[in-house]
Amino acid sequence: MKREAKNTMLALQPIPKTLVSCRDRDGRNNALVVGFCANVSLSPAMVMVGIVPSRYSHHMVKESGCFVVNLPAKGYEKEYGFLGSKSGRDGDKFAAMNIAWEDARYVDAPILSDCPVHIECKVVESIMPGTHELFIGKVEAVYANEEYLDEKGNILWDQIDLL
Ligand SMILES: Cc1cc2nc3c(=O)[nH]c(=O)nc-3n(C[C@H](O)[C@H](O)[C@H](O)COP(=O)(O)O)c2cc1C
Incomplete structure (x- = not known):
């Protein structure tokens, strides 16, 4: 016997664990946890x-027209928790957590160096059907730590211990 759930929010599970990094026009870096992420x-x-437009990261992606999706691995729980609960509006989150970063290769954004996989995207379209602005990004490059790639350039997903 099925019973209808009262809470219909976030019905699609599991929610992906991603960290989206971005940069504003003055060169300030930031990142936040994004569960609304999909191919x-x-x-x-x-x-x-x-x-969500109230996130500090929102105007950065709007301004720069790009973002990086970083996939965190086990061991990055503390950083993930911090980036998903504190706002860049209140201070530099990278400095506060000593987060290692470097410039992305094809877009104007940082990558989180200690995450094993990065997806660099340029925004081609955005829509606002409800609470979140959905930024659709063309994938400019995907790269991973050397040990997680086979000789053909396929990512060895089963070998990465993602969060
Ligand atoms: C599990 C989880 C999933 C989240 N998913 C999203 C999301 O998809 N979109 C969003 O705007 N915020 C999401 N958040 C909230 C932001 O990561 C959080 O508000 C963050 O502090 C915003 O940082 P910022 O103000 O520096 O951009 C999520 C938080 C958690 C813990």
Whole structure:
């Protein structure tokens, strides 16, 4: 016997664990936890991130037209928790957590160096169907730690201990 749930929010589970990093026009870096993240096109490859306009990161993605989706691995729980609960509006989150970062390769954003996989995206479209602005990003590059790639360049997903 099935019973209808009263709470219909976040019914699609599990929610992906991603960290989206971005940069404003003055060069300030930031990152936040994004559970609203999905593949939306195979060719060209595209990925969507949903960001609530009140997040400090929101204007950064709007301004720069790009973002990086970083996939954190086990051991990054503390940083994940911090980036998903504190706002860059109240101070530099990277400095506060000593987060290692470097410039992305194809877009104007930082990558979180200690995450094993990075997806660099340029925004091609955005829509606001409800609470989150959905930024659809064309995937410019995906890269991973050397040990997680086979000789053909496929990512060895089963070998990465993602969060
Ligand atoms: C599990 C989890 C999932 C989240 N998913 C999203 C999301 O999809 N979109 C969003 O805008 N905020 C999401 N958040 C909230 C932001 O990560 C959080 O508000 C963050 O502190 C915003 O940082 P910022 O103000 O520096 O951008 C999520 C938080 C957690 C813990």
